[in-house]
Amino acid sequence: MKNPFTKPQVLLLLFFTFHFAMICVKSFREYSAMKAIEPWVHPLRNVSEYYTEMTVLQADYSFFSPNISPDFFVSIIVKDLTGNNKDASFKFSNTEVEKRFHTCVLALNNLPPDLQDIMVKSWAARTLDLHPDAEQITVKIERNKIPAMAKFAQGKRNKPEKMLEVVFQTAEPAISLSQP
Numbered sequence: 001m002k003n004p005f006t007k008p009q010v011l012l013l014l015f016f017t018f019h020f021a022m023i024c025v026k027s028f029r030e031y032s033a034m035k036a037i038e039p040w041v042h043p044l045r046n047v048s049e050y051y052t053e054m055t056v057l058q059a060d061y062s063f064f065s066p067n068i069s070p071d072f073f074v075s076i077i078v079k080d081l082t083g084n085n086k087d088a089s090f091k092f093s094n095t096e097v098e099k100r101f102h103t104c105v106l107a108l109n110n111l112p113p114d115l116q117d118i119m120v121k122s123w124a125a126r127t128l129d130l131h132p133d134a135e136q137i138t139v140k141i142e143r144n145k146i147p148a149m150a151k152f153a154q155g156k157r158n159k160p161e162k163m164l165e166v167v168f169q170t171a172e173p174a175i176s177l178s179q180p
Helices: 007-027 032-036 038-054 095-108 113-130 149-153
Strands: 072-080 085-087 134-145 159-169
Touching: 007 038, 072 095, 072 113, 095 113, 113 134, 113 159
Parallel strands: none
Antiparallel strands: 072 085, 072 134, 134 159
């Protein structure tokens, strides 16, 4: 029997099969069935992680879709010299910039702790530029934990999970509230 496919068609079919398999491994990695076969799938999972990062398939779906809540929430609270707390979370000029920031937050999880610290310190430094009366700056990152559909039907709702909270004490506020 003669093969109905040409060599380029076979190669293309193999590529699409591989591509789909990598997406499936990435998509279903948290399901209990995948965890049950973890020892067998582990090498494939590593290949999938590298492949999806190289092809940008690991990017958060919300980057491409409006009105999808982000996976992570970043809040920045400034305590001023009078002891008042105010929300100093970043305000973005448009949704594209906001999505890019959230992509940075997603990438933050893949960084070693010392690099995470540098990134968060840069946010605190930017906040100090905008709020020179800050005595303390708290940067908090929470993950949006969406319950499984069955639990949602039972009334369980999103519960933020604290991923990171860093408190920065400013050495000396840039401005003073004392009168000369």
